Amino acid sequence: MNFDPLPGLTVTVDSIAYDPTRPAPPDRPHPFVYHLSIHNDSPDIVRIFGRKWIVRDTDGDTMVVEGDGVVGQFPNLSPGETFSYNSYHVVKTESTATGSFFGTTPDGRRVCTKIPPIEMHPPMMA
Numbered sequence: 001m002n003f004d005p006l007p008g009l010t011v012t013v014d015s016i017a018y019d020p021t022r023p024a025p026p027d028r029p030h031p032f033v034y035h036l037s038i039h040n041d042s043p044d045i046v047r048i049f050g051r052k053w054i055v056r057d058t059d060g061d062t063m064v065v066e067g068d069g070v071v072g073q074f075p076n077l078s079p080g081e082t083f084s085y086n087s088y089h090v091v092k093t094e095s096t097a098t099g100s101f102f103g104t105t106p107d108g109r110r111v112c113t114k115i116p117p118i119e120m121h122p123p124m125m126a
Contacts, residue, residue: 003110003112004109005111005112005113005114006044006103006109006111006112006113008041009041009042009077010039011036011038011101011114011116012039012116013115013116014035015035016033016034016119016120017033018030018032018120018123019032019088022090028092029090030122032088032089032090032091032118032120033087033088034086034088034089036084036085036086036087037083038070038083039082040077040078040080040081042079044105044106044109045076045077045079045105045106046111047074047075047104048069048070048075048077048083048102049068049074050067050068050102051069051070052099052100052102053097053115054098054099055089055096057091057092057093057094058095059092065099071086091120094120095119097115097117097118097120098114098116098118099114101115
């Protein structure tokens with residue numbers, strides 16, 4: 001499936017923070033909460049229906065996370081609207097997450113926008 005970048009559809013990383021209170025598996029013990037906003041400054045209505053994350057760590061491991069919607073929602077963004085949300089990644093060591101959101105316009109065009117890289121640096125363990 002091909003998706004074209006839509007000029008005016010952008011993503012900002014509003015914040016990223018280490019949060020050891022979040023659940024995390026033993027092999028990826030470092031949770032990072034991020035807040036993102038999807039901005040639709042295009043002339044088109046866009047329905048966001050999916051996302052893909054690629055998380056690479058300094059050990060050379062890569063984890064791909066794909067799914068429908070955004071935190072269980074399928075936002076319809078009219079021109080000038082923004083959808084903000086928060087979620088989190090769990091990592092085992094220093095990592096960088098990159099990705100994209102995928103959507104459609106009312107005329108059926110498949111569009112996408114890139115997510116700026118999120119750098120995650122776990123605190124030093126004693």
